[in-house]
Amino acid sequence: MLKQLAPLLPYAHRYRGRIAAGLGLVVVSNLFSLAWPYLLKLAIDALERGIAIAGLAAYAGAIVAFSLIGGIGRYFMRQLLNGMSRHVETDLRDDYFAHLLRLAPDFYQRVPTGELMSRATNDIPAVRMAIGPGIMYLVNTAVVSVIALTMLVLIDPRLTLLAILPLALVPVATLYFGREIHKRFEAIQAQFGRISTMAQENLAGARIVRAYVQEDAQARQFAQLNREYMGRNVRLARIWGLFHPTLMLLTGLGVVIVLGVGGHDVIMNRISIGDFVAFMFYLMQLIWPMIALGWVINLFERGAASMRRIQEIMTEEPSIRDVERTLEIAVPQGAIEFRNVWFRYPGSERWVLRDISFHVEPGQRVAIVGRTGSGKSSVVRLLPRLYEPDRGEILLDGVPIRQLPLPRLRGLIAMVPQEPFLFSGTLGANIAFALRDGHDQARIEEAAKIAQLAETIREFPQGYDTQLGERGINLSGGQKQRATLARALTRDAPVLILDDALSSVDTHTEAAILHGLEDVLRRRTSIIVSHRVSAVKDADLILVVEDGAIVERGVHSELVAADGVYARLLRRQLLEESLDAERGVA
Template sequence: MKALQTLTPYLRPYRAGILQGLVLVIVSNALNLAVPFFIKQGIDALDDPGEAATAPLRYAMLVVVVALLGGVARYGMRELLNGISRRVEYDLRNDFFRHLLRMDPGFFGSVQTGDIMSRATNDIQAVRMAAGPAYMYLVNTVVISILALSLMFWIDPRLTLLALIPMVLLPPVTVGFGKAIHSRFERIQDQFGILSTVVQENLAGARIVKAYTQEGAQVERFRSLSHNYLERNLELARVSGMFHPFLGLLGGLGMVIVLWIGGMSVMRGTLTVGDFIAFGLYLGMLVWPLIALGWVVNLFQRGAASMARLNRIFAAEPSITDPPHPTGPEVVSGEIELRNVSFRYPGTERWVLRNVSFHVPAGATLAIVGPTGSGKSTLVNLLVRMYDPTEGEVRLDGTALHRFPLERLRALIGIVPQDPFLFSDTIRENLALGFDEPNLEAREARVRHAARIAQLDTTVAELPAGYDTRLGERGINLSGGQKQRATLARALARDPRLLILDDALSAVDTHTEWEILHGLREVFEGRTSVIVSHRVKAVMDADLIVVLDAGEVAEQGTHTELLAGDGLYAALQHRQLLAEDLDAEDVLAPARNDL
């Protein structure tokens, strides 16, 4: 239950509305309880010869008016309180999403997408029920109990106490069932997260599932997890299914006592017929909120369980954050320096980079080469501060990266990742992702210019709707090479101080890669550029070439220097030239491009 305290700040802005809603709960209950009172008056008036002729109609009218007013008040209370719970849900969901986007890659490596999705949907839904309907019905129950009990006491104190005897069982029953419901509900939500992950992975990897004929295996895996989900739901259904009838039984036992003892009192003449009927009606009014109480406890327990699940995500803090006292030069020229940088991924033991040091003057082109898995992409991750180095420092213009304001640092960088990712939006919006340009014409010019340099313009021209073509889901899917060019255009459109290409052209052949990079020479001028490739041919023009091997700098220098050094780089060059010759003769082409 403590978890629900998180909701306090979300409810605070709606204090006034909540108060009005709760007042309406009281008003509507008071009006509803007046109904049996008027019925009683009407019945008792029948014994009075002077009243008998007119009284029934008069009281019947009163009953109608009071019931109508009660209905209006109930409508108002639902409107207000349910509406507020929807707004709380809205605020909570937005905060949840904002929090997720603050997190760093380390976090996303440790959680599963499906699990996050189920928290963002199911759990927020359960919390909403606790933030509105639950306390509405709780207050409803409390108010109706107090009012009905007072009226019953007023009619016959002894009968009231007798009718309440079964209720002593209420607190232990409610607490016991509440605990059981809470733990079962949390187990259900956990399992739903796992189920969502399987669905999400199967949709994202639909092609692999088919290519490896895994449909049957995946269906079986899903069925088994789904069955587990079903079992957990049935466990909950068994418990909450027993809860409601149990409460109904307590109310029913009270009713038996009233009919028996109260009936005898009427026959003895110590209780009027009107009082007897009103008493029965009041007790009947108590039974329903009692059952609702079971439901309310259920809602609070589920809400608390779900809020606890959300809080576990809210509690996670990104390790890549803005420095408390950001610094850095006004204008960044783009000088990069790594000083004894060593790195291991959070939560792992293995050093992926060890003692990496190099210096790139502003405006120069740095190339990083090395076999697959040698740490090139990891090095790029450090350059754009997706992670902080475990040891050592990455400096930009002499200032350590972690001392720059994060947003400003990122704004300086245009990166083309190894795995191209585009949003399911138009090509234009994808290319214009990284810059603000309110002037539509200027914006369009920037997009087209970037597409031209990345050699994407001819591809776009062939698409049905040109730059308005929607990519991804239900749109057009680009080929691997086209996607890489699109992500390159996106980075170029940003006109960044620091341009980073992380094996960005691996999906095109060696010659095309060289051609595109050659065409980019002008773009590289005037900004610091980092080209990561596993191909020597792509990097030979660079001002500095750093050769990585198993996370360490094997050698560094210019193309000529490295060839003269006759080390790893020279060996790579030799092998790749050989492979290219074989390529030209069309022998086993793709495999030979790799190291």
């Protein structure tokens, strides 16, 4: 358990002053709070001897004063230690989120989003409870136990020995139940992760679920996961339900022994009534930490299980990271070269790209075309190092991209992905996402104009301040693609990649966008991936990809004359457009 919580030490070290002050207050507050039973003993003994009202009032005042000081100390103790745990929780969540952003796409192919969300929302708070309330009550238990046991021994060593005999079994019971709680809590957290994953996937794919009329089937599957989650919680509740009564039984035996033996000693005048009353109070003060120890162990077991789950993610090394000695490009031009590149996705044996080689001069427009699944999108995913090639080399301005710092490399590339992604927030903020030097409304509006989105935005009542739902769900597919294109255009990068970025817009809008891009493309090196030949016919170089290899290359007229794969794609698309036009007339 302690080994699993060890990664928290650097976080706790940042707040060592708070921790030291808080633990100091634990000791001081308990010294004052536990003084009143002894003062009560003195008062009772004085009553037996006959004491004046003034003397009795002095004892009462001292008890109130000591209790008040102890209470104030406990207030600040909680403020310091629980506040420290909140800071650690915030730091840990920040580091967890930042670490997730550094991980490569292959990680997210292995780990469901719901599992990651479960760790952020469920496991991190469990860790906070261990490092805050857990430590506070553990130290409090230790201090109270030492003070109470010391006072018991001072009052009557023989009675103390008899009273604590049953308590010797408490550590044994705690060890056994603690292990069972830890094991069952880990199972609960794992099941909660599965529930989170299913909920996240179904909410994100709500349209697909409804389109295939799978609402009832998905609800039944979720209900099954939920029942399993409830069952695991019930099993934890059973073991926890046994733990508390077991501790109460063992500690209760001590009270019975004191009542019998101690009461007899009072009758026989071996100890005073004051001693007996104080002894009972200190015994109860000793018993309560023993009972609380079960709750504290539960906190630590839960925290350890959760920290292990968090560390499973935090110890994941990014598969793509900077090399030790990086290079720099003084004046980026945008020259791109692929040299004998081979690539397959992590975990797959099939080559997606085979011996890809081509060269792009600064300012050139290169198009990559091919059938669906031919590997054309995989080519452009390698350039910003979203994935690493298995063989070969990719260069930008003559520098191998592996030797460029990742932030610098990706800062030189503006990419419009195949699947548009928009964040919750305003439409304007989404377009401005790529801007590094703050919100620039003029650049946002210019980018929207080039992307043929400006007119659409003007139709919205709130314009650029229009709030988008999750993933831009309140926009059409074409509007989302144009918004992501506008976002890329706000970045003045020397390389622009359009990965089938206009697939959801009609041919008329596509032509208008490409016309608007003419000036932008003249100033940048651009790679356009498209399944539409009409979008790439004006490119300086067209690469035709088939089964992961470049099978043809050249300009539009050359490839048409060659009457190969490109020409067949062109004829098929012209036929489809002709049929669509006839259906429109009909």
